[in-house]
Amino acid sequence: MNKNKVRYSEIIPNKRDWPIVQLSRDRKAFINEVATDAYHQFVQGKNGTIREEIEMTIHREKLRIKANPWKVDPPDEHGFWKGIQNRLIEIDPEDKEKAREQEHQIVKDIIHRYAEEIAGNFKKSSYRFAQSFVTFGFARLLNAARVKGLLALFSRQLDLDDKLHVVGETEHIRQLSKIGTVVMVPTHFSNLDSILIGWAIQYLGLPPFTYGAGLNLFNIKVLAYFMNSLGAYKVDRRKKNPLYLETLKTYSNRSIQRGCHSLFFPGGTRSRSGEIESRLKLGLLGTTIEAQRELYQNQKDGKEVKKVFIVPVVINYHFTLEAPALIKEHLKRTGKERYYVEADEFSTSYKISTFLFKFFTKGSDISVSIGRGMDILGNYVDAEGRSTDKNGNCIDPRDYFLRENKITVDKQRENEYVRVLSQRIVEEYHKYNRVFASHLVAFTAFKMLERKNPKLDIYHVLRLSEEDLVLNYEEFKENYKRLRKKLEKLHKKGNVDLANHMMKKADESILVGLKNVGLYHNKRPLIAKKNKIIIQDTNTLYYYHNRMNGYGLEKFI
Amino acid sequence: MDSKSSSDEKVGVIGAGSFGTAIANILAENVEEVLLYVRTPEKAHQISKDRVSSGQKLANNITVVEDLQHVAATCEVIFPMVPSANFREMILALSPFLKPYHVLLHGTKGFDLYIPKKEKIAKGNPLTRDHVKTISEVITEETSVLRVGCLAGPNLARELNEKKPAATVVASHFDEVIEIGKKLLKNDRFMIYGSGDLIGIELCGILKNIIAVGAGAIDGMDLGQNAKALFISRGLVEMVYIGKALGGNAQAFLGLAGVGDLIATCTSNLSRNFSVGVRLAKGETLDQILASSEEVAEGIKTIKIVNELADSYGVRCPITQTLDKIFNQEMTIQDALTYLMSFPFRAEIDFFEQPVVD
Numbered sequence: 020m021n022k023n024k025v026r027y028s029e030i031i032p033n034k035r036d037w038p039i040v041q042l043s044r045d046r047k048a049f050i051n052e053v054a055t056d057a058y059h060q061f062v063q064g065k066n067g068t069i070r071e072e073i074e075m076t077i078h079r080e081k082l083r084i085k086a087n088p089w090k091v092d093p094p095d096e097h098g099f100w101k102g103i104q105n106r107l108i109e110i111d112p113e114d115k116e117k118a119r120e121q122e123h124q125i126v127k128d129i130i131h132r133y134a135e136e137i138a139g140n141f142k143k144s145s146y147r148f149a150q151s152f153v154t155f156g157f158a159r160l161l162n163a164a165r166v167k168g169l170l171a172l173f174s175r176q177l178d179l180d181d182k183l184h185v186v187g188e189t190e191h192i193r194q195l196s197k198i199g200t201v202v203m204v205p206t207h208f209s210n211l212d213s214i215l216i217g218w219a220i221q222y223l224g225l226p227p228f229t230y231g232a233g234l235n236l237f238n239i240k241v242l243a244y245f246m247n248s249l250g251a252y253k254v255d256r257r258k259k260n261p262l263y264l265e266t267l268k269t270y271s272n273r274s275i276q277r278g279c280h281s282l283f284f285p286g287g288t289r290s291r292s293g294e295i296e297s298r299l300k301l302g303l304l305g306t307t308i309e310a311q312r313e314l315y316q317n318q319k320d321g322k323e324v325k326k327v328f329i330v331p332v333v334i335n336y337h338f339t340l341e342a343p344a345l346i347k348e349h350l351k352r353t354g355k356e357r358y359y360v361e362a363d364e365f366s367t368s369y370k371i372s373t374f375l376f377k378f379f380t381k382g383s384d385i386s387v388s389i390g391r392g393m394d395i396l397g398n399y400v401d402a403e404g405r406s407t408d409k410n411g412n413c414i415d416p417r418d419y420f421l422r423e424n425k426i427t428v429d430k431q432r433e434n435e436y437v438r439v440l441s442q443r444i445v446e447e448y449h450k451y452n453r454v455f456a457s458h459l460v461a462f463t464a465f466k467m468l469e470r471k472n473p474k475l476d477i478y479h480v481l482r483l484s485e486e487d488l489v490l491n492y493e494e495f496k497e498n499y500k501r502l503r504k505k506l507e508k509l510h511k512k513g514n515v516d517l518a519n520h521m522m523k524k525a526d527e528s529i530l531v532g533l534k535n536v537g538l539y540h541n542k543r544p545l546i547a548k549k550n551k552i553i554i555q556d557t558n559t560l561y562y563y564h565n566r567m568n569g570y571g572l573e574k575f576i
Numbered sequence: 577m578d579s580k581s582s583s584d585e586k587v588g589v590i591g592a593g594s595f596g597t598a599i600a601n602i603l604a605e606n607v608e609e610v611l612l613y614v615r616t617p618e619k620a621h622q623i624s625k626d627r628v629s630s631g632q633k634l635a636n637n638i639t640v641v642e643d644l645q646h647v648a649a650t651c652e653v654i655f656p657m658v659p660s661a662n663f664r665e666m667i668l669a670l671s672p673f674l675k676p677y678h679v680l681l682h683g684t685k686g687f688d689l690y691i692p693k694k695e696k697i698a699k700g701n702p703l704t705r706d707h708v709k710t711i712s713e714v715i716t717e718e719t720s721v722l723r724v725g726c727l728a729g730p731n732l733a734r735e736l737n738e739k740k741p742a743a744t745v746v747a748s749h750f751d752e753v754i755e756i757g758k759k760l761l762k763n764d765r766f767m768i769y770g771s772g773d774l775i776g777i778e779l780c781g782i783l784k785n786i787i788a789v790g791a792g793a794i795d796g797m798d799l800g801q802n803a804k805a806l807f808i809s810r811g812l813v814e815m816v817y818i819g820k821a822l823g824g825n826a827q828a829f830l831g832l833a834g835v836g837d838l839i840a841t842c843t844s845n846l847s848r849n850f851s852v853g854v855r856l857a858k859g860e861t862l863d864q865i866l867a868s869s870e871e872v873a874e875g876i877k878t879i880k881i882v883n884e885l886a887d888s889y890g891v892r893c894p895i896t897q898t899l900d901k902i903f904n905q906e907m908t909i910q911d912a913l914t915y916l917m918s919f920p921f922r923a924e925i926d927f928f929e930q931p932v933v934d
Contacts, residue, residue: 408719409718419722
């Protein structure tokens with residue numbers, strides 16, 4: 020089996036040449052560079068409000084330390100902020116010149132601390148270890164589970180790539196990584212995503228990417244190890260003060276400018292509703308545009324500017340481990356219903372390990388679809404990295420920053436550009452979204468429930484009683500087939516992708532869907548019983564159904 | 577204020593209709609040179625020779641050109657001023673020469689209607705916003721230009737030409753574009769307001785033409801000012817409803833580009849759309865009117881489009897519907913009047929709330 024499996028060679032075999040390795044060797048200087056730049060960005064155009072901003076930051080930080088402390092927080096935090104506060108109090112407001120200087124020094128110090136906090140601790144030795152652990156370890160588990168029981172732990176018959184399919188523009192991204200800086204922007208459904216993407220990057224032979232991982236993940240030891248070694252920098256979502264955000268953005272901007280391939284989850288956090296992200300966080304995304312503009316600004320005569328390429332990636336699962344908690348949180352946010360949110364399924368190392376074991380022993384596919392590369396305004400780029408407009412004409416992204424033939428800096432303009440880029444990414448997500456049968460069975464079933472109860476709002480549909488949660492199989496099949504036909508049409512137009520198992524006969528395809536939808540949840544959302552389809556868990560069904568939103572399918576049921 | 581050229585910029589105007597010409601003349605006061613593109617060579621030669629376009633004398637620093645590529649290569653800022661029916665065709669011709677550094681400010685007050693050849697609009701496939709675009713949407717769809725804006729407001733071309741005082745709204749998502757518009761257009765009798773609500777302002781300019789046709793009919797029937805005021809008020813409400821359904825917000829309709837433009841077009845014989853209404857009331861059919869008009873009245877096309885859209889989106893719009901019926905000769909103008917006067921519109925004169933059904 021697997022005779023014609025694709026193998027990708029490593030693009031930069033010598034790890035000393037990896038941009039991320041160079042960056043980590045230069046860690047101290049880089050942090051200083053980030054801190055200085057962020058400081059300048061921050062104080063720009065601020066007159067007299069600096070003291071207030073510092074006060075507000077201290078206030079918020081102290082609140083956070085008290086109300087929401089984490090294991091990963093450094094022990095000297097309390098002391099640090101107390102020190103800052105004392106320094107602020109000691110400033111003599113009469114001596115304006117000196118006061119200004121002191122305030123600025125405080126800003127510098129805070130930013131420097133933040134930059135230190137954010138910076139990753141990439142170790143090339145443990146990168147290799149972590150990567151091979153993922154690949155080797157998972158592969159062994161997989162063999163054990165699939166082939167002949169435990170003895171097969173030592174078999175090499177199956178590899179991770181039997182389980183995880185990396186599809187789409189794989190050669191293209193490899194090519195782009197050689198000529199410019201790649202910024203990967205995947206959809207985000209599960210905490211597993213970072214590990215998956217890390218694996219996909221290595222599988223494709225790409226040098227490691229740097230990425231911002233939620234600091235909360237560093238609370239979990241297993242993950243912390245992987246994150247650190249895979250080039251993650253830390254994003255602390257509790258800190259929403261302008262100083263921190265500026266530092267974070269500058270960090271990302273600078274590493275892009277230094278040619279470090281980067282990874283953002285532009286949705287910010289995991290999709291709570293199960294829907295593909297439609298609103299992206301514009302802050303980090305904006306750093307790609309800023310970085311590209313600055314690269315053009317600093318262009319030396321005759322030297323070619325490194326281009327920044329945005330590559331959307333869609334991750335598809337039959338099921339999301341955290342779905343029950345995520346959807347409850349979503350409903351709690353949107354609805355009036357008071358939902359009790361249980362602990363996240365991803366909260367302990369133990370839970371993750373059992374999940375991984377289940378995942379590999381039971382067999383459920385995951386696909387990672389790599390989209391086509393785009394420039395910082397969402398224009399497609401060709402194999403040589405040249406941007407083309409919709410009519411296939413070559414364009415130079417530098418032109419987007421020109422006014423009267425000069426590059427001008429205009430924050431409002433760039434904010435608009437980020438919006439354009441984010442719209443383009445969302446469009447691409449829908450295009451590269453690979454529909455699994457499990458998504459479509461969930462969608463069909465939930466929409467049928469809604470149609471059967473036209474007077475009920477969503478919250479009431481979710482609370483229907485058991486006897487109302489039964490669907491006729493034949494009716495279900497008819498609807499399923501109709502929707503699948505619509506999807507095939509969209510697929511032909513290139514507006515969505517379909518998994519291979521979607522092409523099977525309707526009964527078979529439905530069977531795959533039913534077998535896989537929400538596979539490992541305590542309560543499976545959907546099961547078949549004789550010629551009936553029974554809905555066991557409306558919440559998770561709703562979650563998986565949401566994935567198919569945005570294609571206008573609801574009109575056809 | 578400096579009445580001589582205050583900028584060494586060269587700007588382009590595409591289309592030498594009455595509004596295009598008027599804008600070219602205003603621009604000519606502020607910039608070094610205006611390139612005025614005229615599509616048909618004969619007309620270009622004629623205008624070039626007479627120095628008169630659409631009945632307006634051309635300023636000395638306006639150069640008439642027939643080459644789109646030349647306009648794009650010379651000018652960073654371009655003002656497309658062509659009717660909606662020809663807009664897409666024009667922009668497709670211009671597109672290969674446009675670069676992301678271009679800035680486009682259009683003055684077209686109509687929708688673009690695009691139905692792919694294979695597609696048929698029918699019951700199962702109603703007309704939607706996918707087929708109907710505003711002009712700025714067409715520009716971003718067909719070109720690499722992002723810095724797009726529009727002009728809208730009470731700007732009757734003849735009055736502009738007579739140098740009477742006026743104001744216009746420049747709308748764009750980009751502050752930069754609004755600033756450019758101000759810099760290039762502003763003079764001591766022409767004020768510029770800025771707005772960030774591009775789609776809303778575009779919709780104002782488009783939808784008001786519907787009401788203008790109706791107001792013309794009321795004038796043509798000589799029903800008096802009370803009736804016209806009643807009609808305009810109801811018309812404004814209808815504009816707000818349709819506008820909301822199409823992605824605008826109510827605010828824009830209460831500003832200069834909404835109410836302002838509505839008043840100007842509904843009370844002036846200089847408006848083409850208004851004239852269409854007057855002639856309808858005098859007993860001419862739509863075909864007769866179309867056959868004898870030199871320039872396009874955008875309102876006619878808009879009424880047809882909006883009538884179908886309103887149907888798809890379930891928006892009640894009695895005025896548009898009635899006018900469409902008159903166009904199709906399904907209703908006489910007298911019947912229409914009776915119908916509108918008997919229509920229960922108690923709840924209708926209310927801008928911000930949907931009428932309550934009881």
